[in-house]
Amino acid sequence: MIKDKTRVIGILGTAKNTGKTTTLNFLLEWLNRKGINVGLTSIGYDGEDIDNITGLPKPRIFIQKENIIATAEQCLLSIEDKKVIEIMEKTTVYNALGEIILGKGLRKGLVVLAGPNKGRDLQIIIHQLKQQKVEIILVDGALNRMLPLIYCDALILATGASRNTDIDLLVDETESITRTFNLPLRQKAKISNQEILSYQKKIMVLKQDRPIKKLDDYSLLSERTLNNLIDVINDEDFEEIYIPGIIQDLILKKIAKDYSKLFQGKTILINNPIFLLVGSRDIRHLKDLIEKISNSGISIKTLYNLPILAVTINPFYPKYSRLRKDSYEMGWIDGYQLYYKMKSKIFIPVINIMGEESNKLLTVIKRFLKNTID
Numbered sequence: 001m002i003k004d005k006t007r008v009i010g011i012l013g014t015a016k017n018t019g020k021t022t023t024l025n026f027l028l029e030w031l032n033r034k035g036i037n038v039g040l041t042s043i044g045y046d047g048e049d050i051d052n053i054t055g056l057p058k059p060r061i062f063i064q065k066e067n068i069i070a071t072a073e074q075c076l077l078s079i080e081d082k083k084v085i086e087i088m089e090k091t092t093v094y095n096a097l098g099e100i101i102l103g104k105g106l107r108k109g110l111v112v113l114a115g116p117n118k119g120r121d122l123q124i125i126i127h128q129l130k131q132q133k134v135e136i137i138l139v140d141g142a143l144n145r146m147l148p149l150i151y152c153d154a155l156i157l158a159t160g161a162s163r164n165t166d167i168d169l170l171v172d173e174t175e176s177i178t179r180t181f182n183l184p185l186r187q188k189a190k191i192s193n194q195e196i197l198s199y200q201k202k203i204m205v206l207k208q209d210r211p212i213k214k215l216d217d218y219s220l221l222s223e224r225t226l227n228n229l230i231d232v233i234n235d236e237d238f239e240e241i242y243i244p245g246i247i248q249d250l251i252l253k254k255i256a257k258d259y260s261k262l263f264q265g266k267t268i269l270i271n272n273p274i275f276l277l278v279g280s281r282d283i284r285h286l287k288d289l290i291e292k293i294s295n296s297g298i299s300i301k302t303l304y305n306l307p308i309l310a311v312t313i314n315p316f317y318p319k320y321s322r323l324r325k326d327s328y329e330m331g332w333i334d335g336y337q338l339y340y341k342m343k344s345k346i347f348i349p350v351i352n353i354m355g356e357e358s359n360k361l362l363t364v365i366k367r368f369l370k371n372t373i374d
Helices: 020-033 073-078 119-131 147-151 167-181 193-198 223-234 249-258 274-278 283-295 335-345 356-368
Strands: 007-013 038-042 061-063 068-072 085-095 098-105 109-111 136-142 154-160 204-207 210-214 240-243 267-270 299-302 308-314 316-320 328-332 350-352
Touching: 007 020, 007 147, 007 356, 020 038, 020 061, 020 136, 020 154, 020 356, 038 119, 068 073, 068 085, 068 119, 073 098, 085 119, 098 119, 119 136, 119 147, 136 147, 147 274, 154 167, 167 274, 167 283, 167 308, 167 335, 204 223, 223 249, 249 283, 274 283, 283 299, 308 335, 308 356, 335 350, 350 356
Parallel strands: 007 136, 007 154, 038 068, 038 136, 154 308, 240 267, 267 299, 308 350
Antiparallel strands: 061 109, 068 098, 085 098, 204 210, 204 240, 316 328
């Protein structure tokens, strides 16, 4: 059996105008120079010429010859230069802008990406892009629609002043995100990860080499589900609890506050760190909650690792204009201060994507892709 060497990298933007598209274009240009076959898609809609909220110009996605894109049919029809893309095949996956189509770049040109909105649909699109023999797939994503990114192999986090002009708060949030993605993996056990996944997608209470109980719930989102879980584990000697879906931070807080003795010495298993982030109402404090749970003697581990390779930062933000009502102008925070405060708290490479050091991102990507492109 030939191992699939295609790598899928998601570009996770925390807000509009944080440098996500700039990061994607930067990587795309380098990959094209290296002669690496690239596939492109997005979670939902991105790549518009003008930001539809601020009215400020936005960088569009600039493809090269031979690049393969997956985007909605309406986006292909809207491309001004019809000779940029050759339509290859339909996918049977739809979004609000129509069926998603695979297209091949015939020459350099600007495109708009509007890909799948759902995880399963992204999985289908990734599979179809792999059938085109691409070596790298770049997925344009965003914090408010990040759940489908569980099907990526790694992420680059793009954040900046557009997310928050308060540097300290922005650094706190970024630290919390990166720490969440760095949760420990579940190591070898008598019941393997694959065995856990082979069961129906339900919350499971596990002991040694077998599941003891299965609940009818997929996610831990309400006190009702938590109470059902408590009823089960009060009557069972258990070691692990597997939550395959989203876990709301309010429920984790309640576990830490009211049930820490019951859960002490036990492990809460999650499928992927994204499920914790999606369930958090305050991402900035998620790291503190995880630390509090850990200090209570409760472990949180993941079945899958989804590493953040680097954090790209952008000091630019759309600044509300006091002179012209309902309009914006270009604004910047102190990029030097942002970089050094971020670097002091983040344990992975921090790169100002708009600065001269942007080439450092290539070192990070080369390391990750080593087994693919060497």
